[in-house]
Amino acid sequence: MEHIVIIGNGISGVTAARHIRKLSDKKITIISAETEYFFSRTALMYVYMGHMKFEHTQPYENWFWKKNRIELVNAYVERIDHSNKKLHLKESSEIIYDKLIIATGSKSNKFGWPGQDLKGVQGLYSKQDLEGVEKYAPDNRTCRRAVIVGGGLIGIELAEMLRSRDIPVTFLVREDSFWNVVLPSGESKMINEHIVEHHIDLRLSTNLVEIIPDENGRAKAVTTDKGDTIACDFVGLTAGVSPNIDFLKESGIELGRGVKVNRFLETNIKDIYAIGDCAEQHEAIGNRRPIEAVWYTGRMMGETVAQTICGDKFEYKPGHWFNSAKFLDIEYQTYGWVFSEKLKREFEEHFHWRHSKEKICITIAYHTETKKFLGINTFGIRMRHEIFNRWLTENRDVDYVMEYLKDANFDPEFYAQYESDIVSTYNSKFGTRIVPKKKSWKRIFKTA
């Protein structure tokens, strides 16, 4: 029986294992040094905030693995010997594989800041990181102030976590507006306001210079390039993540920033694959980045590689881009491509609408000349994935999207609807006379 070994029990590794099991009878082993069982990384914040217990972050009950004959090994892989198809584990034991999937995910970026390895200084990625926050910032007596460095999705999550226990937070953001490498300015500005609304000390255009230790080797303050010294008991480093592949350096597997893979998720070495956050495409797919550290892309790569391993060779061919996040209380969804002013292509034009009082807005990107719909960002309005996916496939233009926008609304029943307001703003801006069509189940559930 062929032995498939997967390093990493995150969403990509586990998805691969599940699909291989569905398709075959192969022996499957998942190795992880982080936790015994698969858990949802994205939910770690809710454990700290008291919304859930850690066990709630585990999508499968503990009997699931045995029942599906997926063997779990709690160990750290030190070295891969691909010529003998052998893994060397830390406790000097070995595992022989026939096919190997590397799904080791990411680690938090550290950019060589002085003091970055002090006690009370950490990222937020792993279960161990969660334990670290719980240890160094359990309440606002132990942690009188926390400083978060890096204005991205993890940074704002960490800020939300700490605020849930009334810990004062200073948030250092390199850019002059929150996450404006990705978000268009109107949205980024709205999130700035929302951050301040949550009593977070937001410092834009500010970089970390140094973390200062106390006599016990624990962080006690940071200094910034604005010349400020901020006393603190905890420093969160959330300036992005990069592939967790240090253990592969001598392995002979081709590495860039991540593990280099082709469209079949194969590395340069036969029978070794890489998926998820740690995989790096030789060439970016469409507008996607070569390394995509996103929950669902990890899952999709797992779904895909399982086919290849089970004899039905499949290319990794992700569909239209989509994503979602939550900035404190504001939900964010995106379908298709909406670029920030910094990355916008010359043909990309934006229509932006923001509610007069509430923190609700949308940005629709379209082609200047053809009016083709390119993508949408929504804040505080939920949209239907299926509808936008279809419109993107059908190459609809922006007028069409406006006309049928009500079909795409996914907010709960009885919620205020904003489509009419959005469309009338659009009409007055472009001199069009679009009348939004009533929501139609027939259109929504039309099978293409």
Added chain:
Amino acid sequence: MKAIKNIGLIIFLAGLGIFTSLIFIGEFKFSQDSLDQVISEKGIKSEIFIEDLKKTVVGKEFDGMLSFSPKITSALETANQQHRRNKEYKKVIYTAPHDMAAFIGKKAGSGFIINNKGLMWFLTFGLGIMGALMFIVPNVILLGTKGIKNDGIYHENATNRGWIAWFVFIFLVFFYLILYFRSEYAVNWTYLLDPISVSLSGNQAGHWFVYGFMYCVVMTVMAVRMYIKYRHNMYQMVRTTSVLFFQIVFAFLIPEIMVRLQMPYYDFKNAFPLDYDFFFSWNLKELTASGGIGLFILVWGIVLTLIIVPVMVYFFGKRWYCSWVCGCGGLAETLGDPYRQHSNKSLFSWRVERWLVHGVLLFAIVMTGMTLYSFFTETGTVLGIKTQNVQNSYSLLIGAFFAGVIGTGFYPIFGNRVWCRFGCPLAAYLGFVQRFKSRFRITTNGGQCISCGNCSTYCEQGIDVRAYAQKGENIIRSSCVGCGVCSAVCPRGVLKLENGPEKGRINPTQVLLGNDVDLMELVNKK
């Protein structure tokens, strides 16, 4: 703000403390006049009982029900024993001992509580309501901006099965035990509500009136909490209002007013088989003896169960009943909301749920079948089994223990829908319709799920919502009561309760939207 909350908590606990102490305190004086009343009202022919009461109770003063009640119950039991031994069956008293104690107790109360009903109402209900509102209302400010307010639920003793939760559990269980089995200890409570009861139905309050009134008060106060917690969520606002309206108007006011108008006491929204004694012969006799309105109720009750309920479930899912109308659901969604996370999500508990809830439904149907057979053929037994015995065991096991003691008492430990999930025969019936013939579903939004588990954690019915959502699959489960909280707590906008076309409602998927179209087709169409 925090200070107001703490003062509120103290006031609430004071009210609750006085309320609880009423079980034990109070003067009871039973006069010869009252005894004569009891004899005539209850048609008592047992001279042993009467003599015994004259000797031990009449003209004496008792301090607290604890000393009063045993006299009555033991007198009744010894009298009945003797009569049975002597085969004097006409003299046997068929009122249960504790009901008799409650009946006599109600006539025997005297002293401060009776003479100060208004003040005592204020010291119990009044303080309770005031204190609870002082504890709850500051949240308008304390909870801050709109959004999901679940911070600290698993850090708080009360909501994480700490000692407070266990205390509340024991308290509720005792409360229900008194209500169902030792109603004489509720006599003092009934005095406080006499004025309200008299103004509604013209009758003095009994312990079921106390329960009905408390139910409404608790739901209203806890609905205020819901309104504040979910003030950004229109679905929750509308739903809470609906469920509160049906409790106060349909379950409480209308039946009381009907009694005043000489009509049968009837809750128009309480559908069979949840209303398990609807077809009991005493009820059928009462209804048929009540003229036009009785007949209307009879027809309405049957139409409600056979037509209205399933048709509405077809269009809206069983939520229209379970979380918009039903009284049990109403209490679960208000008083029970802080405990919704305790429902067990394991596959094992789902298995238990299916056996139990369908078992109860079967029990209810068999019992009703026997009841109707007995009613029309005028026999007391079916296939050698006494119908009365089956009815009694259902009333005791399901009606009292499961729905009451376990259903509500277990809130703080096993979640707020224990009865609805494991025991309610109506829910089982609606569940069949919802599962097999309905337009309702919780739609999963393509590939957006991140498996965080908020939805599963806060599902009061113990549905592992995430298991479906992370596969891009709609949630079609017979037990779903459509409370809408999974959708509310989802951080990524993945879940939406909706009523749409039946076609494509159930959509098993393996590969989610967003991946390679060919792969999706290959795997999902298999």
